[in-house]
Amino acid sequence: MKLRLQLFEFEDLPWFPEVIRAGMMDYLRFMISGLRIYQPIVPLLREALQATGQQHIVELCAGAGGGTEGVALALRRQPGLRQLRVTLTDLYPQPEAWQLLQERTAGAIGYESAAVDALAVPVGLAGFRTVFSAFHHFPPAAAEALLADAVRQGAGIGVFEGAGKHWHEMLLAWTILPVAQLLITPLIRPFRLSRLLFTYVLPLIPLFTIWDGTVSILRMYPPDQLLALARLADPEHRFQWQAGKVRHRWGPEVTYLVGYPR
Incomplete structure (x- = not known):
């Protein structure tokens, strides 16, 4: 699917209720982590980290940290990356969800509690930058600015979307995934009474998830x-770039862009 529509997602809107946004992010983290969606990109990240000599990943637009735990632990099993650590950041920080990841990984995953703008990352947050399931939120000018900030600061960057931009992925977002959301919500941690309320009594979390999931696929950038x-972000060709898709062994695809200084 080459079509790209710059529609809106509710979670991007400043007035959107934080309790609903958190419920949506918690669900996505649970699904992405449980299905190990981003495992196919571990070799790509390993190569980029080794090429840049980095032992620190700064995750931008981290949401609730979906996919981070599995990828970080897989990377820490690789030679030369045993001391790898990850810092989660977001414009809308979620320290409660991130604290859980920090505890489960014995500190391998940490976080920045202050808001971080992915288009102007503080110099003090040095490391290889990653963006999981979020690059599609940025319209072209902002997406270019995000990449340009990495180039300007000489920070390698990997952009990963947990889909291949296919019509059947939208069909899944309308049918199977909403049913799965109703089934798994009681299992999601940390426990929130509000999550149950806005899933089963007033089902705002599932409804907004369906909309945002559909729009996410339509907004995705193909390779x-x-x-x-x-x-455009690197007119002087300071970085080496590659983009494409990698397939999970059971079918789903991940679309990626990876770049680091030559």
């Missing part, structure tokens, strides 16, 4: 558009 943005 050729990712490379075009990278070239």
Whole structure:
């Protein structure tokens, strides 16, 4: 699917209730982590980290940290990356969800409690930057600015979307995934009474998840558009870039862009 529509997602809106946003992010973290969606990109990240000599990942737009735990632990099993650590950041920080990841990984995953703008990352947050399931939120000018900030600061960056941008993925977002959300919500931790209320009594979390999930696929950049943005962000060709798709062994695809200094 080459079509890209710059529609809106509710979670991007400043007035959107934080309790609903947190419920949506918790569900996505649970699903992405449980299904190990981002495991296919571990070799890509390993190569980039080794090429840059980095032992620190700064995750931008982390949401509730979906996918981070599995990827970080897999990377820490690789030679030369045993001391890898991850710092979660977001414009809308979620320290309660991040604290759980910090405890489960014995501190391998930490977080920045202050808001962090992915288009102007503080110099003190040095490390290889990653963006999981969030790059599609940025319209072209902002997406280019995000990449340009990494180039300007000489920070390698990996952009990963947990889909291949196919019509059948939208069908899943309308049918199977909402049913799964109703089934798994009681299992999600940390426990929140509000999550149960807004899932089963007043089902705002599932309804907004369906909308945002559909729009996410329509807003995704395919590999050729990712490379075009990278070239605009790096006119002096300071970085080495690659983009494409990798497939999970049971079917789903991950779309990616990876760049680091030559």
